[in-house]
Structure formats: C-alpha cells, structure tokens
Amino acid sequence: MRVEIWSDIACPWCYVGKARFEKGLAAFAHRDDVEVVHRSFELDPGRAKGDTALVVDMLAEKYGRTREEARSMEEGVASNARSEGLGYRIEGRDHGSTFDIHRLLHLAKARGRQDELLNLAYRANFAEERSVFDPETLVALAVEAGLDEAEARAVLADADAYADDVRADEREAAELGATGVPFFVLDRRYGVSGGQPAEVFTQALEQAWQGRVITEIGQSGGDAAACGPDGCEVPHAGPHAGAHA
Amino acid sequence: MRVEIWSDIACPWCYVGKARFEKGLAAFAHRDDVEVVHRSFELDPGRAKGDTALVVDMLAEKYGRTREEARSMEEGVASNARSEGLGYRIEGRDHGSTFDIHRLLHLAKARGRQDELLNLAYRANFAEERSVFDPETLVALAVEAGLDEAEARAVLADADAYADDVRADEREAAELGATGVPFFVLDRRYGVSGGQPAEVFTQALEQAWQGRVITEIGQSGGDAAACGPDGCEVPHAGPHAGAHA
Numbered sequence: 024m025r026v027e028i029w030s031d032i033a034c035p036w037c038y039v040g041k042a043r044f045e046k047g048l049a050a051f052a053h054r055d056d057v058e059v060v061h062r063s064f065e066l067d068p069g070r071a072k073g074d075t076a077l078v079v080d081m082l083a084e085k086y087g088r089t090r091e092e093a094r095s096m097e098e099g100v101a102s103n104a105r106s107e108g109l110g111y112r113i114e115g116r117d118h119g120s121t122f123d124i125h126r127l128l129h130l131a132k133a134r135g136r137q138d139e140l141l142n143l144a145y146r147a148n149f150a151e152e153r154s155v156f157d158p159e160t161l162v163a164l165a166v167e168a169g170l171d172e173a174e175a176r177a178v179l180a181d182a183d184a185y186a187d188d189v190r191a192d193e194r195e196a197a198e199l200g201a202t203g204v205p206f207f208v209l210d211r212r213y214g215v216s217g218g219q220p221a222e223v224f225t226q227a228l229e230q231a232w233q234g235r236v237i238t239e240i241g242q243s244g245g246d247a248a249a250c251g252p253d254g255c256e257v258p259h260a261g262p263h264a265g266a267h268a
Numbered sequence: 269m270r271v272e273i274w275s276d277i278a279c280p281w282c283y284v285g286k287a288r289f290e291k292g293l294a295a296f297a298h299r300d301d302v303e304v305v306h307r308s309f310e311l312d313p314g315r316a317k318g319d320t321a322l323v324v325d326m327l328a329e330k331y332g333r334t335r336e337e338a339r340s341m342e343e344g345v346a347s348n349a350r351s352e353g354l355g356y357r358i359e360g361r362d363h364g365s366t367f368d369i370h371r372l373l374h375l376a377k378a379r380g381r382q383d384e385l386l387n388l389a390y391r392a393n394f395a396e397e398r399s400v401f402d403p404e405t406l407v408a409l410a411v412e413a414g415l416d417e418a419e420a421r422a423v424l425a426d427a428d429a430y431a432d433d434v435r436a437d438e439r440e441a442a443e444l445g446a447t448g449v450p451f452f453v454l455d456r457r458y459g460v461s462g463g464q465p466a467e468v469f470t471q472a473l474e475q476a477w478q479g480r481v482i483t484e485i486g487q488s489g490g491d492a493a494a495c496g497p498d499g500c501e502v503p504h505a506g507p508h509a510g511a512h513a
Contacts, residue, residue, distance in 0.1 A: 024456075025270070025456070031495070034495040034500070035495065035500060036493045036494050036495050036500055036501075037495070039493065040493065040494075055432075055436070056436055056439070056440065066495055066496070066497060067497070085499070086499075100500065103493070132380075133380035134379065134380060135377075135378035135379060135380070187300075191300070191301055194301070195301065198480070199480065199482050200482060202496050203494040203495055203496030203497075204494060204495055204496075205494065206494075208482060209485075210455070210456040210457075211269075211270070211455040211456055211457065211480060211482070212455075212456065212457065212482065212483065213482065213483050213484075213485050214482040214483065214484050214485065215484070215485050215486050216484065216486070216494055217486075217493045217494035217501075218493040218494065219486050219493065223485070223486040226485070226486075227485040227486060230485060235443070235444065235456060237444050237445060237453060237456070237457065237458065237459040238457065238458050238459065239458075239459050239460070239461065240454075240458050240459065240460050240468070240471070240472040240475060241460050241461070241462075241464050241468040241471075241472060248281045248284065248285065248348070248462045248463040248464065249281050249285075249448040249449060249450065249451075249461055249462035249463070250276070250279040250280065250281050250282070250311055250448055250449055251311070251447050251448030251449075252311060252312070252448075254330070254331075255279070255280060255281055255345065256281075256462075
C-alpha cells in the first residue's frame with residue numbers, strides 16, 4: 024500500500040500531521056507494507072524567491088492583528104506540536120518561497136533520501152535557529168540527509184531542475200481535490216485532510232487495506248500473453264498458439 | 269497516476285509486455301503524469317541460487333518434449349518479441365533463480381536507476397550472450413545502469429539485502445490476486461494481466477485516469493488541522509481554537 028502526503032515545509036499542521044500520521048502508522052498491523060511518498064504543495068506559490076519575512080510579522084499583517092495577537096495564534100499550533108514531542112519556535116522563524124526546498128526534496132526522492140531531508144527541513148524550520156530559505160542551509164541539510172553536496176548545489180543553481188516534478192505534484196493535488204495541506208492519499212483511493220489524531224490515520228489505513236480491490240481491464244485468463252509458475256501462454260491470436268514455458 | 273508492473277526477468281512475456289506497455293503509454297495524453305514502478309515476482313521461487321539450466325533443456329524436460337519441440341515453443345514468443353523490435357535468442361539462454369536480480373533492482377529503485385537496470389537485465393537475458401545468473405555480469409549491468417560498483421557488490425554479497433523488499437512485492441502480488449506476470453496495476457485500482465496489445469494499455473490508462481476518485485476519511489472541512497492559501501485552521505477540539513496562518 025502507498026500513502027502520498029502532500030505538504031509544505033512552511034505548513035505547521037504538516038509538521039504536526041507527519042508525526043501524528045507516523046504514530047498512526049506504527050499502530051497499523053501492515054505497517055511494513057506501507058510506502059510513504061512526499062508530494063509538493065506550496066501554500067504561497069506566488070511568493071518570489073528571496074522574499075522572506077518573519078512569520079509573526081507576516082501573520083500580523085495578513086490578519087490585521089498586533090504582533091502579540093499573532094504570537095498567540097502561533098501558540099495554538101505550538102502547543103499541538105509540543106504535545107507530539109516536537110520542538111516549535113515562534114520568534115525568529117521566516118516565511119518565504121518553498122519552491123527550492125521542494126525541488127531539493129525531489130532530488131532526495133530520486134536518491135532514496137526523501138524522508139531524511141523532509142524531517143531535517145521541518146526541524147530546521149520549526150525547531151531550530153536555521154532558515155530553510157537560505158541556500159547554504161539547504162545545502163547543509165541535503166548533506167546531512169546523505170545527498171551529494173555538489174549535486175545539491177547543482178540542483179539549487181538550476182531553477183529548472185525538478186521544477187516540473189514540483190509542478191506535477193501540485194497539479195495532481197488540484198486534480199484530486201486538495202485545497203489545503205497536509206493531504207494524505209492512500210492507494211489513490213482514500214483521502215485524509217489535515218493533521219488529524221493518530222487514531223484517524225490508523226483507521227484510514229485499515230479501511231484502505233480492506234478496500235484493495237483491483238478491477239481487471241482487457242482480456243484475461245488463458246488467452247493472455249502471461250507466464251505463471253506452470254509456464255507461459257501464447258495468446259490464441261498470436262502466430263504460434265499453445266502452451267509455452 | 270502510478271503504474272506498478274509485477275514481472276520477472278526470466279519471463280518472456282514481461283520483456284515483450286514492457287515494450288507494449290511503453291508503446292501504449294506513449295499514446296496516452298497524460299503520459300508525463302504517470303510514474304512507473306517495477307515490482308518483483310519470481311516464476312520459479314523455489315529454484316536454488318546457482319542452479320541454472322539451458323532454457324530449451326528446461327522446457328523439454330518440464331513438458332516432456334524434444335529439444336526441437338521446445339525450440340519451436342520458444343519461437344512463438346521470439347516472433348512476438350521481434351515484432352516489437354526486441355532481440356530474442358533461444359539457444360544458450362539460461363534459466364535460474366532471479367532472486368538476486370530482484371534484490372539488485374530494489375537497490376536500483378532506491379538510487380533512482382531502476383528502469384535503467386531493468387532494461388539492461390532484460391536485454392542481457394533475452395538478446396545478448398550474457399547470463400544474468402552470473403554475479404559478475406550483474407555487477408557489470410549495475411554499473412552500466414549508473415549504480416556504484418562497491419554498493420552493488422555489497423548487496424549481492426549480503427543475501428538479506430533488499431530480500432524483504434522482494435518478498436513484500438511478491439506477497440502484495442498474491443494479495444492483489446496476481447497468479448502470473450506481467451501484471452500491471454494502475455493506481456491500485458485497475459489491473460491488466462499479460463503482455464497485451466499497446467492499445468489495451470492506452471485504454472486502461474484512460475479508464476484509470478477517469479476513475480480517479482478519492483473517498484474522504486475522518487473529519488474534513490474547517491475543523492481539520494490544515495493549512496491552505498488563506499491560512500491555517502486550528503481544530504475546535506484543540507487547545508487554541510480559531511483561525512491561524
């Protein structure tokens with residue numbers, strides 16, 4: 024079974040939701056048969072590269088609140104994060120374009136290091152005094168995740184590298200009806216929206232596991248050009264009909 | 269959309285079916301949004317490592333035929349392969365355990381080189397005078413596919429490396445009802461059995477594309493702990509209710 028998780032590094036509920044999903048997955052009997060894939064989603068896709076602002080300032084401006092009010096809005100998520108054992112800083116955290124981070128996460132996917140980089144990027148952004156909007160920090164995170172430094176630098180230097188993969192993920196999210204993140208899709212059949220309690224994820228995994236039914240398309244049975252433990256079949260329409268191994 | 273293809277390197281219809289699937293995929297409008305994953309399946313899982321035999325001899329013995337009759341059985345598949353532009357040798361090809369090849373294909377998957385290695389392994393087995401049952405040939409194929417030689421050797425030397433991944437694929441094939449290969453599964457929803465004509469694959473891709481519907485599980489809407497372009501929501505059940513970005 025496969026779970027795809029659309030999320031953004033700048034999304035606090037994605038950070039919290041990932042931990043809750045993993046707790047729900049750990050309680051699922053078939054957890055060893057579950058593959059998890061990260062998908063890109065930008066909450067602020069129009070934001071220019073390099074245009075960063077403090078999260079608290081951004082929130083205050085966006086909602087017309089004081090910085091104190093913005094800080095208390097952040098406290099709501101922070102307490103949820105802390106109850107999951109996650110660090111969460113409010114002051115000094117930047118908001119900015121996450122496009123380059125998503126491109127780097129696609130490189131990491133190609134190299135089998137996606138979950139490592141994703142965890143490091145979340146931690147850097149939410150729990151540490153490191154800005155994921157600084158290219159040198161991204162390179163350092165990539166190396167910590169096990170990626171080749173030169174390759175990571177090359178991807179960051181080439182704005183086209185993995186850009187289509189990021190956009191394809193975002194297009195798919197829209198096609199699947201996602202309007203926000205985190206968005207969890209199980210075997211392209213069931214969806215869970217938001218960083219819900221761990222038990223919801225366990226239930227969803229169980230439901231998706233039970234719901235695995237494949238609808239056959241095309242010819243099937245002895246006529247198909249297929250091989251099994253007892254040998255191979257040549258389709259009757261083919262030039263040489265009959266059993267074959 | 270994702271297509272998983274269960275197959276075995278020793279399976280002639282998998283070799284032919286891969287070419288037909290790729291032709292069908294090339295004719296599908298959303299081909300750039302299709303991810304293809306190889307899954308392991310052994311036609312002869314009980315076969316011991318190192319126990320090889322000429323395919324023609326194995327066929328003659330298995331079906332109680334003469335070598336000449338076995339050769340003409342092979343010709344049936346060969347003519348199908350050739351009509352797809354694929355080389356196909358009958359004489360000198362070995363039959364044996366494909367477990368190590370599947371383990372190596374999982375390493376290649378982790379390094380983003382699976383399709384490269386799969387194509388090279390099929391070609392070596394069916395079209396070239398190279399035995400995929402010889403460890404040195406496997407190392408050479410791995411290097412040609414872009415893998416690190418030392419890493420490939422380490423995987424081949426450690427019988428446990430990626431063994432669970434091979435078995436997990438095989439278990440999943442059984443759970444999804446596959447009794448033979450190639451077995452194509454589209455978004456875990458639709459299945460195509462056998463190396464069918466390219467048009468069948470195009471139709472299956474179109475049907476699966478239309479059939480993408482996600483069933484929502486759990487709470488949804490404004491109550492979910494999710495972020496969208498307009499900000500983040502704190503669930504009402506949470507310690508700090510209200511809008512948040």
